[in-house]
Amino acid sequence: MKHVRVPIDERVPCGAALRFDAAQAILAAVAQPLGTERVSLARAGRRVLAEPVRAAMDIPARDLAAMDGFAVREADLAAGWRRFAVIGAAYPGAPFHGVIGSGEAVRIMTGALMPAGADRVLMRELVSAEASIATLDGAVPAKPHVRLRGSDTVAGTVVLPAGKLLDPRALVVAAAADAAELIVWRAPRVRVIATGDELVPAGEARARGGIPDSLSEAVLLLARQWGARPLGAVQVRDDEALLVAAAEAALADADVLVLCGGASRGDRDFARSALLPLGLELLFADVAIKPGKPVWLGRIGTRLVLGLPGNPTAAMTVARLFLAPLLAGLGGRGVQAALRWESLPLTQGIEANGDREAFLCAERADAGVQVIAGQSASGQSMLARADMLVRRLPGEPALAAGSTMSSLRF
Ligand SMILES: Nc1nc2c(c(=O)[nH]1)N[C@H]1C(S)=C(S)[C@@H](COP(=O)(O)OP(=O)(O)OC[C@H]3O[C@@H](n4cnc5c(N)ncnc54)[C@H](O)[C@@H]3O)O[C@H]1N2
């Protein structure tokens, strides 16, 4: 195969390395929602509401029994009645159709419609029932045990605001509001291209030589976690023509294309330059962070292209710091949903930082956060333990245990 050497600095204006916050500001400006669509409740899970959901009716829509027992009239109890003639039964979905008169009761189950005339339920445990007579044994209980119409929600109330992530609890609320369809933001569609002559699918490295592509599926899963619709990944050799063809195919249906590798300065690192003929407009390239300095973001028409460094821990760190907020923004949650920094104390001291802002793999501990020893952008095994990223400022001195660190769930 012929490799085309593209001296990246001659074709792409890389500029000085940007600060992390400046790169995030550029990203936030383009991470705007893609548009709305109407989806069924069955397909709404993990989507983000573009319009609020209002209760279509009072909830509950009628007065219902809150306990299993006997439905009676409050006025009877006030007048001293304790023995009642049982004239029927009421079940959820099978109401009692008559009217309860003075001295009468209806056997009733939790969730059943209160019979006309009845306005309280005596719990079964407090009543002796024999043949068709029910007798209240002790004092009149304080609670009426009726779920009144509209006591949970009144018709027209906003039960879920726009911007709400539809998690399992939110689906309960939407369904209870009798909403069959919801207006949600469109989920960004993501494709991944992993570049490198050395890459082979996992499972084939021993037989074929090369190294397993450890990023494609991981990046797609991260994209899914942040609200994207993953469309698939391909591995492409370090060949500009192949890369251009793969990118063109990916951009036919993806809103976001993620390129893994080829971001740096090697003779065959032409992930950015190869896309110039497709109209790539670079939004930023090279950020003063460690790991992940070669990260870049570009635009081709309405599509966005994010370049991740090939080193796997660097790639996943950058994916968490840039791809997650990009997708959160495009999907309607807003970039900040993916950048919820927490202040956590270090459980162990750490050495001085270098001159780049650093994001260290760390583990959440009961007492705070512990930076993992032996940080490595190219390492992979550390990712089995890392569940946090700890942010360090350029030139920060050594820090003792107990120092408070800006930390992000990885
Ligand atoms: N002269 C310079 N060299 C390097 C610089 C630099 O600024 N000047 N930056 C270094 C930094 S920082 C990083 S990070 C790496 C990233 O480089 P690339 O994005 O060009 O990545 P590759 O060269 O394609 O690969 C690097 C490394 O990662 C492995 N890799 C790539 N893709 C995958 C994958 N899908 N699964 C598993 N492993 C992958 C690849 O085999 C290489 O070992 O560059 C430094 N160099």
Ligand code: MOO
């Ligand atoms: O930034 Mo590179 O990500 O250090 O390996």
